[in-house]
Amino acid sequence: MFHLNASGWRCCESCGKRIHCGCIASFHMFILLDAGGIECLSCAKNNILTPNPAWPPPPHFLSSEPERMKDISTRNWSAITGSGPIPWRQAPSLFNCSSFQLESQPRMAFEVDMSDGIDRFRICERLSSSFLEKKEENSFGRLIYGKLTSGPFESVEDRIAGLSKEEQPNPSVNVSHLRSFPKNDSHTSKLSLAASPPFRNEVNDFDQASATLLQSPSLPTLVGKQVCIHNGMDSSGEAQVRNGKCRGDVRGRNQLLPRYWPRITDKELQQISGTSSSVITPLFEKMLSASDAGRIGRLVLPKKCAEAYFPPISQPEGLPLKVHDLKGKEWSFQFRFWPNNNSRMYVLEGITPCIQSMELQAGDVVTFSRLEPEGKLVMGGRKASTAPPDQGDKATLAGDKIPGDDSGKNKSGEVVTNGHVKGVTKKEILENKFVVRSKRKNSIFGLKSKRLRIDNEEMIELKLTCNQAQGIMRPPPENVPSVFAVEGCEIEEFENAPIIGRPTIPAIDRFGEKIQWVECEDCFKWRKVPANALLPSRWTCSENIWGLDRSLCSTAQQLSTQQLEDILSTTADVSKKKKITEQNSDLVVAQEGLDALANLAIQAEGVDLPASSQTKMKHAGHKLNCTCVVCIQPSDGNNPKHKQICDFADSESLKHRFSSLMESSEKKQLAKEAESACQKLQVDNDTYLNNDIGKSSLHQDEERQVACLDDPDERKSSVSPLKGQIDLNIQPEREDDLSPGSDLGAMKCLLVDAAEQYRSSSGVSRDLLDKQMQPDGIGGASFSNCILP
DNA sequence: GTGTTGCATGGAT
DNA sequence: AATCCATGCAACA
Numbered sequence A: 001m002f003h004l005n006a007s008g009w010r011c012c013e014s015c016g017k018r019i020h021c022g023c024i025a026s027f028h029m030f031i032l033l034d035a036g037g038i039e040c041l042s043c044a045k046n047n048i049l050t051p052n053p054a055w056p057p058p059p060h061f062l063s064s065e066p067e068r069m070k071d072i073s074t075r076n077w078s079a080i081t082g083s084g085p086i087p088w089r090q091a092p093s094l095f096n097c098s099s100f101q102l103e104s105q106p107r108m109a110f111e112v113d114m115s116d117g118i119d120r121f122r123i124c125e126r127l128s129s130s131f132l133e134k135k136e137e138n139s140f141g142r143l144i145y146g147k148l149t150s151g152p153f154e155s156v157e158d159r160i161a162g163l164s165k166e167e168q169p170n171p172s173v174n175v176s177h178l179r180s181f182p183k184n185d186s187h188t189s190k191l192s193l194a195a196s197p198p199f200r201n202e203v204n205d206f207d208q209a210s211a212t213l214l215q216s217p218s219l220p221t222l223v224g225k226q227v228c229i230h231n232g233m234d235s236s237g238e239a240q241v242r243n244g245k246c247r248g249d250v251r252g253r254n255q256l257l258p259r260y261w262p263r264i265t266d267k268e269l270q271q272i273s274g275t276s277s278s279v280i281t282p283l284f285e286k287m288l289s290a291s292d293a294g295r296i297g298r299l300v301l302p303k304k305c306a307e308a309y310f311p312p313i314s315q316p317e318g319l320p321l322k323v324h325d326l327k328g329k330e331w332s333f334q335f336r337f338w339p340n341n342n343s344r345m346y347v348l349e350g351i352t353p354c355i356q357s358m359e360l361q362a363g364d365v366v367t368f369s370r371l372e373p374e375g376k377l378v379m380g381g382r383k384a385s386t387a388p389p390d391q392g393d394k395a396t397l398a399g400d401k402i403p404g405d406d407s408g409k410n411k412s413g414e415v416v417t418n419g420h421v422k423g424v425t426k427k428e429i430l431e432n433k434f435v436v437r438s439k440r441k442n443s444i445f446g447l448k449s450k451r452l453r454i455d456n457e458e459m460i461e462l463k464l465t466c467n468q469a470q471g472i473m474r475p476p477p478e479n480v481p482s483v484f485a486v487e488g489c490e491i492e493e494f495e496n497a498p499i500i501g502r503p504t505i506p507a508i509d510r511f512g513e514k515i516q517w518v519e520c521e522d523c524f525k526w527r528k529v530p531a532n533a534l535l536p537s538r539w540t541c542s543e544n545i546w547g548l549d550r551s552l553c554s555t556a557q558q559l560s561t562q563q564l565e566d567i568l569s570t571t572a573d574v575s576k577k578k579k580i581t582e583q584n585s586d587l588v589v590a591q592e593g594l595d596a597l598a599n600l601a602i603q604a605e606g607v608d609l610p611a612s613s614q615t616k617m618k619h620a621g622h623k624l625n626c627t628c629v630v631c632i633q634p635s636d637g638n639n640p641k642h643k644q645i646c647d648f649a650d651s652e653s654l655k656h657r658f659s660s661l662m663e664s665s666e667k668k669q670l671a672k673e674a675e676s677a678c679q680k681l682q683v684d685n686d687t688y689l690n691n692d693i694g695k696s697s698l699h700q701d702e703e704r705q706v707a708c709l710d711d712p713d714e715r716k717s718s719v720s721p722l723k724g725q726i727d728l729n730i731q732p733e734r735e736d737d738l739s740p741g742s743d744l745g746a747m748k749c750l751l752v753d754a755a756e757q758y759r760s761s762s763g764v765s766r767d768l769l770d771k772q773m774q775p776d777g778i779g780g781a782s783f784s785n786c787i788l789p
Numbered sequence B: 001g002t003g004t005t006g007c008a009t010g011g012a013t
Numbered sequence C: 001a002a003t004c005c006a007t008g009c010a011a012c013a
Helices: A024-029 A041-048 A059-064 A066-081 A129-139 A156-162 A171-179 A183-187 A197-209 A266-273 A303-309 A352-357 A426-445 A447-472 A561-569 A574-583 A590-604 A611-615 A650-662 A664-684 A697-710 A728-738 A743-762 A766-773
Strands: A009-011 A018-020 A030-032 A038-040 A108-110 A123-125 A279-287 A298-301 A319-325 A330-340 A343-349 A365-372 A376-382 A482-486 A489-493 A504-508 A514-519 A526-530
Touching: A018 A024, A030 A041, A038 A041, A266 A279, A266 A365, A266 A376, A279 A303, A298 A303, A303 A343, A303 A365, A319 A352, A330 A352
Parallel strands: A319 A376
Antiparallel strands: A009 A018, A030 A038, A108 A123, A279 A365, A298 A343, A319 A330, A330 A343, A365 A376, A482 A489, A504 A514, A514 A526
């Protein structure tokens, strides 16, 4: 009669007896009913007439009357829930979980109850025989009786919170009390247990010694061993605990990541159970990674899951594991592990056929369950696309306990399952969801894709460059391309170099200004444009913004035929030009095109060629407008780095010009770098530079290099070993070659240095060395076209 | 050249 | 900081 006047008195739902429920002193006198209210211990005993489901009866009792117990259990469940038994409910975990199988293997079982359309899981832990024996004398007196309800979600916390202040258990007492029980029982949403201190102590002992189930970080451990899970709705149940002899880190199982908690739906459960009366024990699930779903056929198992639910293996080879799918087909996998960082990595091998059979792919989920009592492993699958849209947000997540979410249903109204009622908040669930999904994302778009992305950016840049080049390249005249296809893309290959840009004829007008003559694409009239004009490959009078009076094809040509001939005749290839003019061809020779290109490039970077370089021949035998190094040198005579007879073939010049365009954007930077490099080299090579005739090839080459370094534009292409040809393949490498910050460029320079040393010591000719270094002459790493820094 | 296997790596937890 | 695990990858078949 303690607290006679205090609040917290309740009446037994069965006999009406008043029982104080607000203090620990009377805690053992009643049990809380799932549907609400309490029942005195006497009534609880009478109503159930079964052993404490939490503490399965001793083997001798169970074995002697298993069916009776089963019936009782079923009846009780049915009576409680008001729904008929369903196959897997006919053998509630209350008894089946005990299964009278006293294994040393850690187990937990989820029993599903479909009453009221709500999946109900019960986690059953098995008591070890020793533990059962230990508890035998107490088991009958400690019934746990939970009524299934379809009422709103209510957790123990909620229930406690719902009590008036006076009704609430003394926190200090309660905490210590609760802590003395297995933590995994925290999944129980509502339960009660009249427990005597010795019992609690025993449970505490158990807690110290044995496995517990998934541990709730937030929900306090509850009294007793009953574990009911399903979205916080109570069910009666028992926790069949096992002893501490189980293999593996049983406590580790408590730390299973939420992502592995089974989230099996009604449908899946029905599929798994089929028509059998087996109890389903959802074990875990895993979202298939790309690797899992790949063709390798290996499913990486979460370590703790593997150790908790699969047979123990001591050898890496592992064991064959028979697993049934939802259709009942049996598959045989190899369950094994790899040593990994002083740990193990468990895999199931040979899953590809099964995965394919289930039509699963990366992102889908495989579930593992166990059928009791036969212990059959069942593997199920869930398509990611068929998962409830809010899966993870709601109670489809095992262990989801969402404050305020009383429905236990998902959006579609489908009753969702809940494996473990734990103190998992919605935030955690969301985080979990995010983690899972983001992880998956990472697997697809993570580091690897980052690498790809960089590559793609480079590819795009390269593609643009090529496109730009394509846009300004035109077939050389009278040149029939050979067409071939590469990966479905037709490529025209010209024997001669293409024309790039609109060809022009540089000239000096009567006022002494630099100009260009350009031919209209349509009317073939020659128009005067400024020397720095950048002209597209297709240029017409209409684009003559510099001379509006000459912007129509109908207007007369500024040059008379004679004048034009005079201009053209000053070039080395007068006849050719004439021919082109006469034929009104829109194509001009490569030289012209590349000259124009050179102009474009030079003008683009704002480098004005000295007028003299365009108009004067600096040495004998040179053509007008020669763009060789000598001819573009300042006319002050300060740079005597050229032979009297220019041995730069036209093509060399063209190559240089083409190169100029291609790297025009980097030209200034490169010019700076080259200038400094050249200054250094110039000093070192003074001795060579003074030799004009009879130089060794080495000297000539080095002279070329030096000469080219004088003009950054010349630095690379002019020293290409492919005389008379434009080695387009060099271009992509140029930046690498020349960039001091480029690994490739640095490497090449080192290579060249090393090669030079080797050559000097071995006497191998430069040409031979070149061939050895780059047999195909492609790639830009050849000896002679690499610029020594 | 392709598939398999066993381990290593490193980002995520 | 320790551990997990998705994936890369070399060795091998």
